Amino acid sequence: MADWKDKLPEAAQEYLEGRRLDEVECIISDLPGIARGKAVPASKFARQKHFHLPDSIFFQTITGDWGEAAGEEGFIERDMILKPDMTTATAAPWTGDWTLQVIHDAYDREDEPIPFSPRNVLKRVVELYRAKGLEPVVAPEMEFFLVARNLDPAKAIEPMMGRSGRPAAARQAYSMTAVDEFGPVIDDIYDFAEAQGFEIDGITQEGGAGQLEINLRHGDPVKLADEVFYFKRLIREAAIRHDCFATFMAKPIEDEPGSAMHIHHSIMDTETGKNVFVGPQGGETDAFYHFIGGLQKHLPSAIAVLAPYVNSYRRYVKDHAAPINLAWARDNRTTGIRVPLSPPEARRIENRLAGMDCNPYLGIAASLACGLLGLNEELRPDPQFRGDAYAGESDIPDVLGNALDVFEEAEALHGILGPEFARVFSIVKRAEYEEFLQVISPWEREHLLLNV
Known part of the structure; x- marks a missing residue:
């Protein structure tokens, strides 16, 4: 855990100095730009290399309905592999406890970037x-x-x-x-x-x-x-x-x-x-x-x-x-x-x-x-x-x-x-x-x- 925290960006390390990290928000942008993801205890985040979310988060409209964009296999909500980009780790200073946010990138089972994940689109360009x-x-x-x-x-x-x-x-x-x-x-x-x-x-x-x-x-x-x-x-x-x-x-x-x-x-x-x-x-x-x-x-x-x-x-x-x-x-x-x-x-x-x-x-x-x-x-x-x-x-x-x-x-x-x-x-x-x-x-x- 100490080694993991030592690799955080400087601002995140300063935010946590002398404090106990409680939670990490693992987030990703959907098509509208809403933060989707999971909040996990800091101890669990230190042990995990990735987490999963269904690819259907990218098929959702701003109202919460769905576009029929799943492809030939149909709407089976296949899990994506979300990997943290630790250079994005930053404070969530409005929370009641000591929390970090970390942006993740989305990959498929073959470790290829999910092509309709917005951050991946920008990286491609x-x-x-x-x-x-x-x-x-x-x-x-x-x-x-x-x-x-x-x-x-x-x-x-x-x-x-x-x-x-x-x-x-x-x-x-x-x-x-x-x-x-x-x-x-x-x-x-x-x-x-x-x-x-x-x-x-x-x-x-x-x-x-x-x-x-x-x-x-x-x-x-x-x-x-x-x-x-x-x-x-x-x-x-x-x-x-x-x-x-x-x-x-x-x-x-x-x-x-x-x-x-x-x-x-x-x-x-x-x-x-x-x-x-x-x-x-x-x-x-x-x-x-x-x-x-x-x-x-x-x-x-x-x-x-x-x-x-x-x-x-x-x-x-x-x-x-x-x-x-x-x-x-x-x-x-x-x-x-x-x-x-x-x-x-x-x-x-x-x-x-x-x-x-x-x-x-x-x-x-x-x-x-x-x-x-x-x-x-x-x-x-x-x-x-x-x-x-x-x-x-x-x-x-x-x-x-x-x-x-x-x-x-x-x-x-x-x-x-x-x-x-x-x-x-x-x-x-x-x-x-x-x-x-x-x-x-x-x-x-x-x-x-x-x-x-």
Whole structure:
């Protein structure tokens, strides 16, 4: 047991210093990004090399129903072998006892990665880059709302009460006073993040009522996806401590902006360690333009992954702080693809289309996949856009059903993400979408009941 604990990451060792570890949560992300797994006594975890969960956790919709994605053998719920990645061991500081969380990877009986496990999908994409001598680097931005406790799904979501006793105000982007309203929640977010060994690059107030943004430092895509996966849980736990909810819905409140997970991309040459988007005199390279070209051509096929729910498409509203286009430009937040201001060595490309409701492993994998296709196909982007891109027409699917139609035809994208993942994802999302279509909304009852 002592040897096992000595190999833990530094932050986990510091968290447990002088304390007795009680429990380990063995977790894995399902398709929506929910943590699934088992909690085991620490003494048992020290003795086990793996544990089992049925593969059916990846066939489940967000509502708990099932897509018929089990394959030819039928729905027999075959056990997967889940192995811990001890580099992900981190505290669960909101628990009543001393608990660690450890992310696991899923394998079959032949020790092959389960192809529709989201973390495995991202690992597959990263390995395709490495096979070309490239190392992808990402930096995600996380937007979310702190809202009043909502116990009745029929009731509209409302902003939380700030410490002043007034509801969180909208249209206060970058206001430090607005951030202060959530001070106690933010303090716990910082404390939880520190206990887990995560470095926050900054917290700002966004444009929505009770909407915040957390930026993370750039790094390895799998590591950053792990952090977003962990962050969603720790932010929810911090909010609950203060009688409010944290939500990562793309569009939780009418007439307010939605929440995005902007993804910044750069690519390093494995041999030289230099950014391949930067030429000898600091200029922009062919790889820079090819990556943008790949995003422009293939992002429509990936929208179902970046915007995976019916609510996701309510975020894509013209002039509401979300892109509806595939234009690219330097330092222009109205375009779907933005090149931020930076010195040449830090040149990066920002995908602004992904919603915060996407699974972080799948969202980052899909974005990287589109860029990789651009590199492989040596695609050239459209000319840089000038002006307000919101003035144009939408370049992306406008409802989940249409997005799935495009995704299902995208053989090139399936080749990067994995055909078996594409098959399972499509079946599960179709089942979810068809379930939604059976729901009669308040709008329909209000306007159609007596008028048609």
